Amino acid sequence: MNVLENLKKIVSDFLRGKEPYEIAVENFVKELQKTLLRADVNVKLVLELTKNIRERALKERPPPYISKQEWFIKIVYDELSSLFGGDIKPQVFPVKTPYIIMLVGVQGSGKTTTAAKIAYFYKRYGYRPCLICTDTYRPAAYEQLYQLSKQIDVPFCGDPKSSDPIDIAKKCLSYCINNNTNIIIIDTAGRHGYGEEEYLLKEMQDIAKAVNPDEVMLIIDASIGQKAYDLALRFHSATPIGSIVITKLDGTAKGGGALSAVAATKAIIKFIGTGEKIPELEVFDPRRFVGRILGLGDLPTLIDKLKSIERSSDLEKRLTKAIATGKISLVDLYLQIQTMRKLGPLSKILQLIPGLSLLPVDDKQLKISEEKMDKWLAIINSMTYEELRNPNIIDKSRINRIAIGSGTTADDVKELLKYYELVNTMIKNMKRRYGLLRKLGIDLSKIDLGKGE
Numbered sequence: 001m002n003v004l005e006n007l008k009k010i011v012s013d014f015l016r017g018k019e020p021y022e023i024a025v026e027n028f029v030k031e032l033q034k035t036l037l038r039a040d041v042n043v044k045l046v047l048e049l050t051k052n053i054r055e056r057a058l059k060e061r062p063p064p065y066i067s068k069q070e071w072f073i074k075i076v077y078d079e080l081s082s083l084f085g086g087d088i089k090p091q092v093f094p095v096k097t098p099y100i101i102m103l104v105g106v107q108g109s110g111k112t113t114t115a116a117k118i119a120y121f122y123k124r125y126g127y128r129p130c131l132i133c134t135d136t137y138r139p140a141a142y143e144q145l146y147q148l149s150k151q152i153d154v155p156f157c158g159d160p161k162s163s164d165p166i167d168i169a170k171k172c173l174s175y176c177i178n179n180n181t182n183i184i185i186i187d188t189a190g191r192h193g194y195g196e197e198e199y200l201l202k203e204m205q206d207i208a209k210a211v212n213p214d215e216v217m218l219i220i221d222a223s224i225g226q227k228a229y230d231l232a233l234r235f236h237s238a239t240p241i242g243s244i245v246i247t248k249l250d251g252t253a254k255g256g257g258a259l260s261a262v263a264a265t266k267a268i269i270k271f272i273g274t275g276e277k278i279p280e281l282e283v284f285d286p287r288r289f290v291g292r293i294l295g296l297g298d299l300p301t302l303i304d305k306l307k308s309i310e311r312s313s314d315l316e317k318r319l320t321k322a323i324a325t326g327k328i329s330l331v332d333l334y335l336q337i338q339t340m341r342k343l344g345p346l347s348k349i350l351q352l353i354p355g356l357s358l359l360p361v362d363d364k365q366l367k368i369s370e371e372k373m374d375k376w377l378a379i380i381n382s383m384t385y386e387e388l389r390n391p392n393i394i395d396k397s398r399i400n401r402i403a404i405g406s407g408t409t410a411d412d413v414k415e416l417l418k419y420y421e422l423v424n425t426m427i428k429n430m431k432r433r434y435g436l437l438r439k440l441g442i443d444l445s446k447i448d449l450g451k452g453e
């Protein structure tokens with residue numbers, strides 16, 4: 001992570017730079033390569049990433065209101081996010097309770113600390129965690145987890161006199177369930193009496209058989225860098241690993257290597273450890289992580305624009321579908337108003353859709369003030385799902401309820417509904433004109449209509 005922090009400077013230098021675009025891109029890519037290699041990211045992954053970035057940078061044209069430089073940063077943001085796992089978001093909250101999590105990993109990876117961190121994390125969300133120590137090889141492990149459990153005030157179970165981890169696991173599991181806890185976290189040994197990893201993996205399998213965990217979590221120390229790839233695969237082939245926690249990202253230059261290596265195995269990184277203290281555990285979200293290392297949080301205008309691009313591409317799909325079918329929903333209208341607030345008039349947004357720039361749009365008729373847009377967004381937010389699907393049912397009493405719910409007046413609600421009718425008529429006309437365009441050789445079926453609602 002420390003090395004990756006360097007990216008913030010590269011981004012801000014790029015955005016302030018005066019060189020021609022192509023040269024600036026080339027310099028950026030070189031610096032990015034150096035930084036990633038120093039963070040121990042695999043060479044092949046780095047080359048693939050920079051190839052994609054270069055290609056997209058030369059091919060893609062930014063949407064209106066976005067400079068070429070800003071669009072380039074968006075490309076880097078996308079590509080780096082997919083290097084670290086893309087849009088995969090871990091399922092953090094258990095689908096059932098009691099939920100049994102078994103932590104595995106090699107010696108010193110941070111398992112015991114992470115067990116307490118996870119217990120504390122779930123406790124903060126109202127769950128009742130319980131900690132179990134099954135490590136019979138490291139004498140201090142029992143005391144360490146016991147002390148941590150006292151610190152966070154969570155029930156704890158273990159047996160320092162026993163040398164049978166399977167027996168401890170079974171007994172303690174009953175103890176936790178009898179104590180009405182609902183997230184049971186089992187810490188296992190990191191080393192084995194016989195010293196070899198295969199014994200450790202065997203013990204892990206035996207405990208798993210005895211307790212039937214809902215999730216096996218592999219704990220990996222970030223400082224092993226790209227070696228994390230092989231480690232994750234080895235553990236996975238012994239027992240299917242449900243998720244991974246990467247610890248000590250705060251203390252190593254190789255964090256980028258460990259994260260990208262694990263992401264390359266397609267395993268899910270659920271948490272990252274960012275310090276020795278109990279609260280220093282975060283849910284891992286690749287996009288948020290990349291946003292932070294690129295310093296996007298320090299560039300609020302850019303992040304705002306990037307968000308509106310994402311929103312507008314969703315809107316593009318919805319509008320294309322609306323024009324094809326001649327119908328627009330209130331949800332589409334909501335997105336349209338939100339996007340207009342950021343990107344400007346509807347005609348500009350329609351220009352983004354292939355073929356549609358040929359259709360005339362009367363912006364004057366559709367112009368609404370920002371104040372009105374805010375009111376209308378609040379009104380749509382106050383509607384029920386049924387009303388959004390079928391606005392025809394919105395009668396007088398519903399209008400009054402929506403007005404109260406959104407802090408507006410009945411007249412405001414009526415005005416929005418009128419506007420909605422106007423847009424619907426416009427979309428119907430567009431459908432007709434679009435039919436004409438098709439006759440002129442522009443084929444609507446070639447346009448991706450998206451999934452819609």
Ligand SMILES: Nc1nc2c(ncn2[C@@H]2O[C@H](COP(=O)(O)OP(=O)(O)OP(=O)(O)O)[C@@H](O)[C@H]2O)c(=O)[nH]1
Pocket residue numbers: 105106107108109110111112113114135138141189190191247248249250251272273274275276280
């Ligand atoms: N800086 C930092 N240190 C951490 C983090 N997680 C754990 N540690 C430290 O790493 C060291 C080892 O952690 P343990 O929790 O004892 O490791 P373990 O995997 O249980 O060790 P074994 O029982 O031998 O397998 C301790 O000094 C922890 O404080 C982290 O996210 N950041």
